[in-house]
Amino acid sequence: MTVLQSPFARKLGAFVALSDEEMSALDKLHSRRKVFPAGRDMVLQGQIKQSAYILASGWVCSYKLLSDGSRQIVDFQIPGDFLGLRSVLFRTSDHNIEPVTRVEASEVLAKDLLDTFDKTPRLVTAVLWAASRDEAMVVEHLVDIGRRDAKERTAHFLLELGARLKLVGLGSTLGYACPLSQYLLADALGLSAVHVNRVLRELREAGLVTFQHGQVEIHDLDALVRLADFDKAYLDHDGPLLT
Amino acid sequence: MTVLQSPFARKLGAFVALSDEEMSALDKLHSRRKVFPAGRDMVLQGQIKQSAYILASGWVCSYKLLSDGSRQIVDFQIPGDFLGLRSVLFRTSDHNIEPVTRVEASEVLAKDLLDTFDKTPRLVTAVLWAASRDEAMVVEHLVDIGRRDAKERTAHFLLELGARLKLVGLGSTLGYACPLSQYLLADALGLSAVHVNRVLRELREAGLVTFQHGQVEIHDLDALVRLADFDKAYLDHDGPLLT
DNA sequence: CAGGAACACTGATCTGCCTCAGTTACCGGC
DNA sequence: GCCGGTAACTGAGGCAGATCAGTGTTCCTG
Numbered sequence: 001m002t003v004l005q006s007p008f009a010r011k012l013g014a015f016v017a018l019s020d021e022e023m024s025a026l027d028k029l030h031s032r033r034k035v036f037p038a039g040r041d042m043v044l045q046g047q048i049k050q051s052a053y054i055l056a057s058g059w060v061c062s063y064k065l066l067s068d069g070s071r072q073i074v075d076f077q078i079p080g081d082f083l084g085l086r087s088v089l090f091r092t093s094d095h096n097i098e099p100v101t102r103v104e105a106s107e108v109l110a111k112d113l114l115d116t117f118d119k120t121p122r123l124v125t126a127v128l129w130a131a132s133r134d135e136a137m138v139v140e141h142l143v144d145i146g147r148r149d150a151k152e153r154t155a156h157f158l159l160e161l162g163a164r165l166k167l168v169g170l171g172s173t174l175g176y177a178c179p180l181s182q183y184l185l186a187d188a189l190g191l192s193a194v195h196v197n198r199v200l201r202e203l204r205e206a207g208l209v210t211f212q213h214g215q216v217e218i219h220d221l222d223a224l225v226r227l228a229d230f231d232k233a234y235l236d237h238d239g240p241l242l243t
Numbered sequence: 244m245t246v247l248q249s250p251f252a253r254k255l256g257a258f259v260a261l262s263d264e265e266m267s268a269l270d271k272l273h274s275r276r277k278v279f280p281a282g283r284d285m286v287l288q289g290q291i292k293q294s295a296y297i298l299a300s301g302w303v304c305s306y307k308l309l310s311d312g313s314r315q316i317v318d319f320q321i322p323g324d325f326l327g328l329r330s331v332l333f334r335t336s337d338h339n340i341e342p343v344t345r346v347e348a349s350e351v352l353a354k355d356l357l358d359t360f361d362k363t364p365r366l367v368t369a370v371l372w373a374a375s376r377d378e379a380m381v382v383e384h385l386v387d388i389g390r391r392d393a394k395e396r397t398a399h400f401l402l403e404l405g406a407r408l409k410l411v412g413l414g415s416t417l418g419y420a421c422p423l424s425q426y427l428l429a430d431a432l433g434l435s436a437v438h439v440n441r442v443l444r445e446l447r448e449a450g451l452v453t454f455q456h457g458q459v460e461i462h463d464l465d466a467l468v469r470l471a472d473f474d475k476a477y478l479d480h481d482g483p484l485l486t
Numbered sequence: 487c488a489g490g491a492a493c494a495c496t497g498a499t500c501t502g503c504c505t506c507a508g509t510t511a512c513c514g515g516c
Numbered sequence: 517g518c519c520g521g522t523a524a525c526t527g528a529g530g531c532a533g534a535t536c537a538g539t540g541t542t543c544c545t546g
Contacts, residue, residue, distance in 0.1 A: 064382070064386050066386070066390055066391075066472055067472045068472075070390050071390070072385060072386045072389040072390045074382050074385060074386075085375065086375050086378065086379060089371070089372050089375050090375070090376075090379075090477075092476070094379055094382070094476065094477045095382070117368055121364030121365075121367065122364075124364065124367040124368050124371060125360055125367050127371065128332070128367060128370065128371045128374060129332050131371060131374055131375060131378065132328065132329050132332050132333070132374060133333075134378065135329065135374065135377065135378040135381060136329060136333075136337055138378060138381050138382055138385060139307070139317050139337070139338070139381055141385055142315060142317060142381060142384055142385050142388065143307050143309070143315045143317075145385065145388045145389045145433065146315040146388045146433030147309055147313050147314070147315045147433065148309070190388065190389030190390065229309055229310045229311075233289075233335065233337065234333075234337045
């Protein structure tokens, strides 16, 4: 019997060659399909007993709120991404999750996840790999914010998003649809919305990228990669490590 | 037979209750003890077929180098920490690892690690948990650099280090030994060394912390926690999740 | 014991980005 | 067809933190 693979299963399968049994265990996690409207948080910082989710469609962002009211967006998740793993592993969530658009996602109860880990241990290794890839992205954002100026940072961010979307078939080297406002971009890049606006204008006037009307168009990929010092190695890999 | 637990085993055991068998599998990973002098990198960005290491004594830092020569330190590792997991999982390392002091560590070959994962699958869950905790720290650094000013950021950093060291018995709420130079601090905090110096002076003059002669002394913990908006929840947890 | 390498520390100047305070454009609702 | 909300966009002014160019101290080494 051939199973129609979810994007999530495809992603994990790229790292750990999965048996039919493991595949179907993965599919069972998809039984609780839910829909979330844009804007209303799915998970809140400090909440306990949270579920995890596998994103089927739409975009979400995970962010942290500071006591002074400002927020830092840690990352955006796109279809095929797993979110809220830490909320389950630590029993309480250390971040908020907000849908950027309308979102369809499969809820994965903590118990179901841990049971699945127990019964199909190779899946844990696969999830460990996925989590490490996520960590690599967070590290790259850290470098962005710590050592790249606003222009490089923005360029790097747009390139990373493009590369990720391309991997799940939602974009090409020419561009992609992007539902993020300049405010969201600002919160992710550690900049003010005003400055994001100016930087986007500069990038546009330099003929590198345009980001208008929910569409990112890459006009000079090479120059952009050079500006951002972008190396997509951390998103890719060379086929299954575990066979 | 009672096994003398390594700090690493103790850390994992706090999350997943480990059997004797799992414990001894963990101990086997400690067979290749190595010593590294301060300053010479243990792992280089882009290197393939790297080993992982379990830190027994000394401090190391993991950092990324940019093409313009500047660097961003992602995190420091202290005794009991596992390092280089991503280098193994992705076959090639995306960061450098430099010993800050003389370091004793157990080398864990990629093959041995994956074999151990295969034979004692519950250890994978434990490692997944440890990796998630590391990710939570990186996320906190991201927030530091993105949304906290230099003073808050420095305070937060010193508090986090203190909390981590306390967990492995290397410090108290009063202070701890810290072998980091102001240059290293600067590279970690996304600041210039000059500014780190000024910030440390301000914190000292405000009677909050002193960091002199390799010693951090916390004089007003409450005020420091308030300044930094520090919440140690992401470092802690409430006992084994898996029994 | 001179010479050099680290590291801590300082003052002066410059700048990237923030904040404030707007204007303009678009879209959906009544 | 106006009104309120949301997002893009702009100019002026201010400041946190960078950069530059040092000084002083300790410690190591030849």
